[in-house]
Amino acid sequence: MLNDREQEQFLRHWTTAQPVVANYIHSLVRDHAAAQDAIQETAMVLFRRFPEYDVTRPFLAWALGVARFQVLGLRRDLVRDLLTFDEDLLERFTRSWAEIAPEASDREAALQICLGRLGTHARRLVRLRYFDDLNAAQIAGREGGTEASVRMALRRIRERLRGCVERELGPSGSDA
Amino acid sequence: MNADDPEELIESYLDDTLSVAGREALRAWLRSDPAHLKRFADEVLFARQTRAAVLASAGRSAATGWDKAVPRRHWLPWRSLAAAAAGLAVGLFCASPRAVATLSRLIELADGGFEQGEGPIPAGFPRRISVWSGDEAEVVASPDAAEGRRVLQFLRAGPDLSAPGGQAISCDVFQWIDLRPLRRQLAEGGDAVLQVSARFRDAREAPQGSVTFTCQVFLFRGAPEVLAGRWPGNLGEAVASGSMSGDFPGGSPRRWEELTARCLIPSQADFAVVQVAARANLRPASLEGLFVDDVRLSLKTQPVLPVRVARY
Structure with missing residues (x-):
């Protein structure tokens, strides 16, 4: 069991790392309930093993390493296709995530602003894709058009959103 | 789907429709350059953040798991x-x-x-x-x-x-x-x-x-x-x-x-x-x-x- 000081340290580290770890697990696990379980399990393992944590290394990298093993332990059909690659690739993906995710943490607030600037049709496609969780084929079936045209439309929307977010997060921001 | 187009491969990964050939192509692309892996991770993260922003805008936070696919517990x-x-x-x-x-x-x-x-x-x-x-x-x-x-x-x-x-x-x-x-x-x-x-x-x-x-x-x-x-x-x-x-x-x-x-x-x-x-x-x-x-x-x-x- 951790002493008082260790528990306080753990709490501080985990509070910061938790959103990044949660996004990482959700990006790899398609089943929502399984992802939530993996996040809880990761927290428990980190808590139990906190005395082994090397304070000279970033906590986030350690936490993501533990999360990676939790994901690897899940049933294959609950996990996205990346895991059918190999462990080396997953390890490198995890390292990339540890690099980019903390820097990108402020994008979500900007995204809410940028979503409001999309046109009616684009907003509808985004809603079908991300709110209703439909894939391109399902959206095409509902809205008309082809799967390829929906993919292209979603890609362009993503590019527009990226551009908007970059402007929002730029040195002075912009309403463009 | 064009299996040589990384954008399409990423899109397929994100909506869980990656074919066996597409998986192979994506793996090869990711292995070919460390920058590709970083870009892929960033695209996946951006999609997660977009989803969270959409759910937040619609009043259903991703963080809470208020997702129609998630069974809800209604205790009587x-x-x-x-x-x-x-x-x-x-x-x-x-x-x-x-x-x-x-x-x-x-x-x-x-x-x-x-x-x-x-x-x-x-x-x-x-x-x-x-x-x-x-x-x-x-x-x-x-x-x-x-x-x-x-x-x-x-x-x-x-x-x-x-x-x-x-x-x-x-x-x-x-x-x-x-x-x-x-x-x-x-x-x-x-x-x-x-x-x-x-x-x-x-x-x-x-x-x-x-x-x-x-x-x-x-x-x-x-x-x-x-x-x-x-x-x-x-x-x-x-x-x-x-x-x-x-x-x-x-x-x-x-x-x-x-x-x-x-x-x-x-x-x-x-x-x-x-x-x-x-x-x-x-x-x-x-x-x-x-x-x-x-x-x-x-x-x-x-x-x-x-x-x-x-x-x-």
Whole structure:
């Protein structure tokens, strides 16, 4: 069991790392309930093993390493296709995530602003894709058009959103 | 689909339609350059963030798991009463692919359904166990209660007690719970998780500026009457905590949504503070038609087992 000081340290580290770890697990696990379980399990393992944590290394990298093993332990059909690659690739993906995710943490607030600037049709496609969780084929079936045209439309929307977010997060921001 | 186009491969990965050939092509592309892997991770993250932003905009936070694909637990009143009467309920976490026999026990929370009388709750952070108090809120009768006939309505945000006269950000309501009677059970070993859940309702008829509901639990050593005097400056002294929040835009006035926060219980924890809160995200802050009901606290313990049984 951790002493008082260790528990306080753990709490501080985990509070910061938790959103990044949660996004990482959700990006790899398609089943929502399984992802939530993996996040809880990761927290428990980190808590139990906190005395082994090397304070000279970033906590986030350690936490993501533990999360990676939790994901690897899940049933294959609950996990996205990346895991059918190999462990080396997953390890490198995890390292990339540890690099980019903390820097990108402020994008979500900007995204809410940028979503409001999309046109009616684009907003509808985004809603079908991300709110209703439909894939391109399902959206095409509902809205008309082809799967390829929906993919292209979603890609362009993503590019527009990226551009908007970059402007929002730029040195002075912009309403463009 | 063009298996040579990384954009299409990424799009297929994101909507779970990657073919066997596409998987091979994506793997080859990722292996060909470290920058590709970084770009892929960034695209995946951006999609996650977009989804979260869409759900937040629509009033359903990704963080809370308010997803139509997620089965929701609707506890009926008789079920909670029966569980409380029994004192102990044995359950199996079927949502988990690694199911482990789990003991679940409801912990007494004073008036978690806000059924014992009407009117304003006491003001200020509570100094003793088993009473609700906090910022301006009142128990009101409601035909649409999540459970029973009354609910707690958040009325006005209050400043932090450590900074009287400071900015009022959220309306916070608290209750202390004595965990010491649980020590014998905790001493038996295994993981012990404290789980607090509450059901929230945003009764504003039309979509407007979002509000955030929060359900939290903090565990402390020491006595409430002492700890209360230093709140919230002593949050860093909490030996454990758990939190869950969700954003609502209005426009679904009859819907109750449940938030659940969990935290591991260290053996030295004496008391828990349960907190439910509402925060308006536009300024000036205006709280209207925001309710909480059916606050529950439970202890879940997993016995130490040499083997965990996987269910496939």
